[in-house]
Amino acid sequence: MSALIAILFYLATLLFVVGLLQRIRTYAATPAPLKIPTTPAPTTTSGVVLRMTREVVFFESLFKANLWIWSMGWLFHASMALVVLRHLRYFTDPVWGWVAAIQPFGMYAGLTMLAGLCGLWARRLIVERIRYISTPSDHLILLLLIGIAASGLTMKFVAHTDVIAVKNFFQGWMAFSFQPLPSDTVLVLHLLSVVALLVIFPISKLLHAPGVFFSPTRNQTDNPREQRHLSAWAAKLESEK
Amino acid sequence: MAEITAPAYRVIPIIPALKPGAMEGKGPFVASEKINEAIGFPGQLVEDWHDKAIARFGELLQKYRSLRVYMDACVHCGACTDKCHYFIGSQDPKNMPVARQDLMRSVYRRYFTLPGKLFPKLVGARDLTREVLDEWYNYYNQCSECRRCSVFCPYGIDTAEVTMAAREILDSIGYGQKYSNEIIGKVHKIGNNLGLPGPALEDTLEGLEEDVKDATGIDVKFPIDVKGAEVLLITPSADFFAEPHIDSLIGYAKVFHATGTSWTLSSIASEAGNFGMFIGNYEQLRKIALRIREAALELGVKRIVVGECGHAWRVAYSFWNTLNGVGDGAGEVDKFAQMLQKQLDHRYKQPTHICEFTWDHIQQGNLRFNKSLNDKHVITFHDSCNVARGSRMGDLPGGQFEIPRNIIRSVANNFVEMREGTTHEQTFCCGGGGGLLTDDLIDIRVKGALPRMEALHQVQQEHGVNFMATICAICKAQFTKVLPIYGFDRKVVGGVHQLVSNAIILGDQ
Ligand code: HEM
Ligand code: HEM
Ligand code: SF4
Ligand code: SF4
Numbered sequence: 001m002s003a004l005i006a007i008l009f010y011l012a013t014l015l016f017v018v019g020l021l022q023r024i025r026t027y028a029a030t031p032a033p034l035k036i037p038t039t040p041a042p043t044t045t046s047g048v049v050l051r052m053t054r055e056v057v058f059f060e061s062l063f064k065a066n067l068w069i070w071s072m073g074w075l076f077h078a079s080m081a082l083v084v085l086r087h088l089r090y091f092t093d094p095v096w097g098w099v100a101a102i103q104p105f106g107m108y109a110g111l112t113m114l115a116g117l118c119g120l121w122a123r124r125l126i127v128e129r130i131r132y133i134s135t136p137s138d139h140l141i142l143l144l145l146i147g148i149a150a151s152g153l154t155m156k157f158v159a160h161t162d163v164i165a166v167k168n169f170f171q172g173w174m175a176f177s178f179q180p181l182p183s184d185t186v187l188v189l190h191l192l193s194v195v196a197l198l199v200i201f202p203i204s205k206l207l208h209a210p211g212v213f214f215s216p217t218r219n220q221t222d223n224p225r226e227q228r229h230l231s232a233w234a235a236k237l238e239s240e241k
Numbered sequence: 242m243a244e245i246t247a248p249a250y251r252v253i254p255i256i257p258a259l260k261p262g263a264m265e266g267k268g269p270f271v272a273s274e275k276i277n278e279a280i281g282f283p284g285q286l287v288e289d290w291h292d293k294a295i296a297r298f299g300e301l302l303q304k305y306r307s308l309r310v311y312m313d314a315c316v317h318c319g320a321c322t323d324k325c326h327y328f329i330g331s332q333d334p335k336n337m338p339v340a341r342q343d344l345m346r347s348v349y350r351r352y353f354t355l356p357g358k359l360f361p362k363l364v365g366a367r368d369l370t371r372e373v374l375d376e377w378y379n380y381y382n383q384c385s386e387c388r389r390c391s392v393f394c395p396y397g398i399d400t401a402e403v404t405m406a407a408r409e410i411l412d413s414i415g416y417g418q419k420y421s422n423e424i425i426g427k428v429h430k431i432g433n434n435l436g437l438p439g440p441a442l443e444d445t446l447e448g449l450e451e452d453v454k455d456a457t458g459i460d461v462k463f464p465i466d467v468k469g470a471e472v473l474l475i476t477p478s479a480d481f482f483a484e485p486h487i488d489s490l491i492g493y494a495k496v497f498h499a500t501g502t503s504w505t506l507s508s509i510a511s512e513a514g515n516f517g518m519f520i521g522n523y524e525q526l527r528k529i530a531l532r533i534r535e536a537a538l539e540l541g542v543k544r545i546v547v548g549e550c551g552h553a554w555r556v557a558y559s560f561w562n563t564l565n566g567v568g569d570g571a572g573e574v575d576k577f578a579q580m581l582q583k584q585l586d587h588r589y590k591q592p593t594h595i596c597e598f599t600w601d602h603i604q605q606g607n608l609r610f611n612k613s614l615n616d617k618h619v620i621t622f623h624d625s626c627n628v629a630r631g632s633r634m635g636d637l638p639g640g641q642f643e644i645p646r647n648i649i650r651s652v653a654n655n656f657v658e659m660r661e662g663t664t665h666e667q668t669f670c671c672g673g674g675g676g677l678l679t680d681d682l683i684d685i686r687v688k689g690a691l692p693r694m695e696a697l698h699q700v701q702q703e704h705g706v707n708f709m710a711t712i713c714a715i716c717k718a719q720f721t722k723v724l725p726i727y728g729f730d731r732k733v734v735g736g737v738h739q740l741v742s743n744a745i746i747l748g749d750q
């Protein structure tokens with residue numbers, strides 16, 4: 001079982017990294033032929049960095065759009081960020097100081113992450129408009145994340161697992177040596193769900209995470225009169241004449 | 242056609258319930274063979290439309306980062322669902338921005354993503370069938386490309402970009418819309434959207450000179466094709482004869498007169514509008530914009546000023562530098578752009594909006610007004626989508642909101658704002674933008690005007706507003722048509738420079 005999970009994690013990590021890099025490369029390589037920032041937009045690069053930071057850290061546009069989605073969504077993402085950072089303790093030895101420092105918060109973050117996810121799912125089920133636009137995969141991805149959070153929390157609060165052994169397993173995994181994994185069902189469930197998450201990430205709507213950085217309406221500088229902006233394929237039209 | 246009536250105002254602007262299928266239908270008139278072929282599109286739906294459409298889709302994904310990213314990034318969060326005026330007015334769920342995108346995204350997933358190829362049902366992927374294609378035609382012609390949804394989307398997903406791509410695909414297989422494609426044909430053939438030939442234009446301008454002389458006793462000129470003029474004015478052709486547009490044209494001429502600016506119109510570029518943007522076709526967009534370059538080079542002007550037109554200002558402000566070189570900052574080796582940019586006077590912004598021009602002169606104290614001449618009006622300002630969300634004026638972000646308002650306050654005494662959330666970057670479209678200003682789409686146009694009419698109704702009740710100023714030719718034409726259907730006087734809508742024209746002091750009066 002341990003070996004199987006180790007192998008699955010190698011494969012999933014490979015798919016995740018290669019898939020994501022390939023996707024990011026596609027985004028980066030695709031030209032944006034016209035200046036289309038949603039205005040009012042920053043007129044300088046530092047302004048754009050600030051705008052993007054506000055979008056990524058605070059979900060600024062979503063805040064303007066809908067406080068319900070914003071509060072649930074932000075709660076979920078911020079909590080998830082804390083949880084994932086907290087998980088770094090399995091992959092670092094000695095554990096970095098700041099990772100150790102956030103451990104106590106991480107615990108509650110697991111709970112708030114679950115709460116946020118449930119709130120989002122409730123919205124998806126209850127609000128007519130959002131139910132209308134939802135596909136089965138939208139529900140399943142939420143369920144998957146709820147499963148990850150619930151199984152993690154179960155280990156934390158109900159059926160404890162041997163976290164030292166888990167750490168040993170992943171330390172070994174990183175050095176390509178197989179170590180035994182505690183054979184708790186909940187842990188296996190948690191890990192298999194994470195494998196699934198890694199695999200679907202580069203082929204699903206989870207691409208919103210890299211996507212946001214490439215969105216021309218958000219990442220372009222509002223300076224079209226001051227700077228000529230010309231993509232390679234559009235420039236070709238000029239040389240033909 | 243059944244008589245078109247206005248939807249009822251919502252008591253409080255709550256989010257409407259869904260009425261699936263409310264706007265189902267065949268869509269606007271399809272372009273005829275003649276119209277399509279005149280601008281290089283296949284005359285009618287081609288035999289192998291399915292394969293051609295998918296191939297074109299694939300090309301666009303490689304040409305436009307916006308489309309590429311937006312097809313992937315949407316998480317179906319629903320933040321945009323209640324932001325579109327066409328959804329608010331029609332309650333058809335397919336007019337929710339995300340659902341509109343999904344018409345294309347479902348096809349994208351089927352043909353361009355692994356999960357969609359393997360498990361189409363799971364991820365909402367669909368084959369491109371004739372039904373789907375017809376649905377595209379219908380609903381992508383119910384989007385005014387106003388970008389209101391992109392303000393609220395956490396990733397800035399701009400449904401306008403998706404609509405443009407869809408229309409481009411439809412055009413490439415011979416399934417284009419009559420109204421837009423016919424107009425593009427006219428621009429190329431005659432020089433403006435209205436098909437007003439040069440001699441007729443000259444007559445109109447002469448007539449205007451006489452009218453202004455009669456009204457003011459002053460010789461305000463409306464010059465055309467004057468070589469060596471300082472300013473070339475590019476304005477929507479509706480300004481030459483449509484009401485209330487023409488009053489703003491008179492306003493610009495008076496401002497030029499009062500500031501002693503030598504200016505000219507051009508008969509080869511007697512149109513600011515560029516419907517190439519509406520149909521998402523870069524070649525058309527570029528070709529139409531090149532007429533301005535040609536006119537500028539030929540007349541040797543130093544400045545290019547753009548009249549009151551929303552999408553034209555977006556094209557001019559955001560795209561001209563790219564398309565035809567009107568702007569600044571071209572590289573040393575960029576011969577194409579340098580050729581024009583060397584000629585232009587870079588102490589001024591190129592291009593300049595007429596509102597920027599007027600406001601600069603007001604600030605410098607070059608213009609005088611008798612504000613009381615506008616006292617019969619209680620004025621509000623309707624921000625036009627393309628100006629608000631696709632351009633700027635002045636040096637600071639948001640100048641596109643401040644400058645027109647500053648002008649209004651300088652020429653009139655009574656100004657009030659409409660409800661917050663319906664102005665500035667959250668402004669609601671007039672309902673007629675993006676190539677929808679045609680009678681065969683009157684139903685959706687009337688429905689789409691609902692949120693704006695509600696806000697106007699409110700300030701009419703509370704403050705007695707009787708004039709809604711705007712700086713867009715499409716807004717003016719659309720409102721003139723739909724205001725009466727909502728029980729307003731059609732004269733409630735007018736231009737900012739119409740107000741300028743009313744109050745400006747010419748000569749030594
Ligand atoms: C750059 C990092 C990220 C940003 C800026 C971001 C932003 C957002 C925003 C604004 C939403 C919409 C609101 C909401 O429903 O919560 C959203 C939804 C979502 N995000 Fe992220 N996200 C990021 C990373 C991630 C990652 C790493 C995951 C998954 C592991 C994820 C999973 C989700 C899911 C599942 C939804 C949909 C929630 C629903 O169904 O309503 N996000 N994200
Ligand atoms: C290889 C990756 C992962 C491993 C080895 C792992 C392992 C664990 C273990 C052993 C626990 C129990 C902690 C305890 O009892 O103190 C846990 C908890 C948890 N995990 Fe994971 N996990 C992984 C990835 C993830 C991911 C990607 C997420 C979220 C998307 C996640 C979410 C949680 C949550 C919410 C908890 C409960 C709260 C907490 O203890 O922080 N895990 N995980
Ligand atoms: S661009 Fe405007 S018209 Fe089109 S979907 Fe978005 S809000 Fe609606
Ligand atoms: S706001 Fe953006 S991400 Fe959310 S449903 Fe609409 S288009 Fe999709």
